[in-house]
Amino acid sequence: MTPKPLTLAEKVWNDHLVVKGEGDAPDLLYIDLHLVHEVTSPQAFDGLRLAGRPVRRPDLTIATEDHNTPTLDIDKPIADATSRTQIEALRHNAKEFGIRIHSLGDIEQGIVHVVGPQLGLTMPGITVVCGDSHTSTHGAFGALAMGIGTSEVEHVLATQTLPLKAFKTMAINVEGTLRPGVTAKDIILAVIAKIGTGGGQGYVLEYRGSAIRSLSMEARMTICNMSIEAGARAGMVAPDEITYEYLKGRPHAPEGADWDAAVAYWNTLPSDENAKFDAEVYLDANTLDPFVTWGTNPGQGVSLLDNVPNPADIADPNERAAAERALEYMDLAAGTPMKSIRVDTVFLGSCTNSRIEDLRAAAAIIEGKQKAEGVRFMVVPGSARVRLQAEAEGLDQIFKDFGAEWRFAGCSMCLGMNPDQLAPGERAASTSNRNFEGRQGKGSRTHLVSPLVAAATAIRGTLSAPADLEGN
Amino acid sequence: MEKFEIFEGVGVPLRRSNVDTDQIIPAVYLKRITKTGFEDALFASWRNDPEFVLNQPAYAHGEVLFAGPDFGTGSSREHAVWALRDFGFKAVFSPKFADIFRGNSGKQGLVSGEISEQDLESIWALLEADPGAKATVDLVAKTVRVADLMVPFEIDEYTRWRLLEGLDDIGLTLRDEQSITDFEAKRESWRPKTLPAKGAK
Ligand code: SF4
Numbered sequence: 258m259t260p261k262p263l264t265l266a267e268k269v270w271n272d273h274l275v276v277k278g279e280g281d282a283p284d285l286l287y288i289d290l291h292l293v294h295e296v297t298s299p300q301a302f303d304g305l306r307l308a309g310r311p312v313r314r315p316d317l318t319i320a321t322e323d324h325n326t327p328t329l330d331i332d333k334p335i336a337d338a339t340s341r342t343q344i345e346a347l348r349h350n351a352k353e354f355g356i357r358i359h360s361l362g363d364i365e366q367g368i369v370h371v372v373g374p375q376l377g378l379t380m381p382g383i384t385v386v387c388g389d390s391h392t393s394t395h396g397a398f399g400a401l402a403m404g405i406g407t408s409e410v411e412h413v414l415a416t417q418t419l420p421l422k423a424f425k426t427m428a429i430n431v432e433g434t435l436r437p438g439v440t441a442k443d444i445i446l447a448v449i450a451k452i453g454t455g456g457g458q459g460y461v462l463e464y465r466g467s468a469i470r471s472l473s474m475e476a477r478m479t480i481c482n483m484s485i486e487a488g489a490r491a492g493m494v495a496p497d498e499i500t501y502e503y504l505k506g507r508p509h510a511p512e513g514a515d516w517d518a519a520v521a522y523w524n525t526l527p528s529d530e531n532a533k534f535d536a537e538v539y540l541d542a543n544t545l546d547p548f549v550t551w552g553t554n555p556g557q558g559v560s561l562l563d564n565v566p567n568p569a570d571i572a573d574p575n576e577r578a579a580a581e582r583a584l585e586y587m588d589l590a591a592g593t594p595m596k597s598i599r600v601d602t603v604f605l606g607s608c609t610n611s612r613i614e615d616l617r618a619a620a621a622i623i624e625g626k627q628k629a630e631g632v633r634f635m636v637v638p639g640s641a642r643v644r645l646q647a648e649a650e651g652l653d654q655i656f657k658d659f660g661a662e663w664r665f666a667g668c669s670m671c672l673g674m675n676p677d678q679l680a681p682g683e684r685a686a687s688t689s690n691r692n693f694e695g696r697q698g699k700g701s702r703t704h705l706v707s708p709l710v711a712a713a714t715a716i717r718g719t720l721s722a723p724a725d726l727e728g729n
Numbered sequence: 730m731e732k733f734e735i736f737e738g739v740g741v742p743l744r745r746s747n748v749d750t751d752q753i754i755p756a757v758y759l760k761r762i763t764k765t766g767f768e769d770a771l772f773a774s775w776r777n778d779p780e781f782v783l784n785q786p787a788y789a790h791g792e793v794l795f796a797g798p799d800f801g802t803g804s805s806r807e808h809a810v811w812a813l814r815d816f817g818f819k820a821v822f823s824p825k826f827a828d829i830f831r832g833n834s835g836k837q838g839l840v841s842g843e844i845s846e847q848d849l850e851s852i853w854a855l856l857e858a859d860p861g862a863k864a865t866v867d868l869v870a871k872t873v874r875v876a877d878l879m880v881p882f883e884i885d886e887y888t889r890w891r892l893l894e895g896l897d898d899i900g901l902t903l904r905d906e907q908s909i910t911d912f913e914a915k916r917e918s919w920r921p922k923t924l925p926a927k928g929a930k
Contacts, residue, residue: 308897357923377921408898412902416906418909518918519917
């Protein structure tokens with residue numbers, strides 16, 4: 258009998274099974290890599306202390322400071338008491354439990370989801386967890402990567418395993434070639450608009466098809482990052498030459514015979530030809546436009562060439578009510594052309610779009626151009642290394658000449674836990690992943706966009722695509 | 730986590746229904762970074778009221794809470810259970826609990842048992858007639874007794890077993906520690922290790 262064809266996610270799951278759950282009980286899975294940051298870890302460490310338990314595998318654990326860190330004056334003490342306490346607690350806990358930490362000012366500091374891949378710790382066929390929902394980012398490598406809560410963080414610290422219930426699989430097939438000016442961010446915003454913010458619930462998504470295969474690792478990370486915004490447990494892309502190319506030579510990537518053994522194994526990971534997915538979705542890359550959100554959840558998005566939708570046209574009563582509320586909060590009238598929406602701030606950053614490729618793409622558009630009057634443009638690299646790399650390439654100068662603020666690495670305005678916030682009523686074009694009410698500051702209004710749209714918007718002052726700049 | 734079998738403690742009548750987690754512990758207390766020390770946060774806004782039941786000397790050391798239906802609704806914060814536990818409560822009874830609260834309480838060694846509305850009324854009356862009276866919780870027999878009134882309560886079998894054994898989530902997993910160790914012995918050498926730290930090349 259031939260073995261049952263399996264999907265990528267099922268293969269990774271099976272290869273980490275420590276104990277198979279009987280009946281309704283969850284499976285116990287081994288965790289290869291545990292990423293830790295200051296917000297969701299203090300109580301987990303406190304729980305260990307209470308129970309007198311050690312961290313089982315400090316050598317599979319790494320911590321960085323990101324959510325609370327300031328992006329200016331990083332050599333001064335942190336002013337906000339809560340932020341300072343959380344960061345001090347992380348430093349203390351890392352020391353007490355023997356965990357590697359990259360603190361503010363350290364060359365490897367940065368957003369946890371930028372740091373893991375950059376160090377070569379994120380690799381195909383592994384399990385990754387972090388007390389942060391955007392852990393799905395690491396799925397771009399063909400890893401099974403999931404966000405977890407604080408009690409699960411404690412559980413992984415103590416046992417290096419996690420009891421998990423089986424999931425369903427969904428194939429997201431994206432075929433074709435993206436037109437110039439259209440990027441990975443537009444693919445994922447279009448996917449979420451299509452399946453809805455709950456459409457992925459209970460599923461691990463696998464992004465497939467020719468459009469995905471031709472994407473760089475950084476673009477794949479952008480897509481997997483936002484899987485959680487469709488409600489999914491995780492998102493994955495099968496590893497291939499592009500993955501190996503990105504990984505090879507990174508500090509923690511396997512070397513020599515280990516590398517060969519790893520690649521041989523990784524080559525077995527892609528979903529089998531006849532593997533059955535529980536659900537399938539199709540998206541045509543050839544006809545995709547730049548995509549932007551108009552509402553207060555990431556599923557409320559349209560083509561940049563469209564207008565703000567009219568709630569009256571929405572059949573589902575709940576969605577209609579949500580759209581009405583969103584338009585009121587966003588202070589937008591139905592029928593307004595998206596391109597006529599004026600912004601106060603442009604934010605280029607977050608674990609979705611703050612990697613070197615994102616900065617390069619934005620810099621190429623603004624180079625030699627003028628920033629729109631009155632628009633604030635914040636550029637926050639995802640990690641200290643990305644910042645250094647950008648400076649080595651002269652990108653910082655391009656941003657500064659343009660009138661942008663060139664900041665230190667961290668989550669920054671993605672969630673405004675540090676001083677980088679919008680004022681009430683202010684509107685931003687943001688390359689981050691959540692446009693929830695108040696996400697970027699109390700009363701803030703967020704339009705999610707790609708780095709290219711962010712750059713074009715900073716030039717024109719209204720939501721714009723690079724194609725709109727001709728003649729500017 | 731301690732094993733829970735039979736427990737006797739001061740019963741507290743909380744004549745309120747729909748006690749949501751914001752009332753059990755207001756959001757301002759969530760900024761703390763510890764997992765204990767939340768006793769001052771329990772029902773914080775109600776405790777400004779001198780008439781509030783926990784402010785009365787007879788109930789100051791309450792250990793068994795009797796509340797109205799729909800206890801623990803609202804946000805999923807585990808802090809709600811921590812605050813009850815830190816105050817000294819070992820068990821909460823209500824005709825109906827929010828699912829997440831009930832799940833969280835089982836994990837922290839707090840018994841949350843469902844009793845009928847009728848029995849609740851009777852117990853409230855007994856406790857109010859004799860402030861400071863003890864309640865006896867028998868998890869083996871699934872009963873709770875105040876004075877001469879003994880009533881049954883419901884709790885799911887799995888949670889009951891865990892409480893009787895004194896197993897938190899981690900303790901439960903560590904029963905399989907040998908399997909974890911065996912798995913680790915086979916872990917391939919190419920898989921990631923964060924230590925020793927390597928810098929970029
Ligand atoms: S950048 Fe934003 S989404 Fe990403 S980890 Fe930080 S706060 Fe979360």
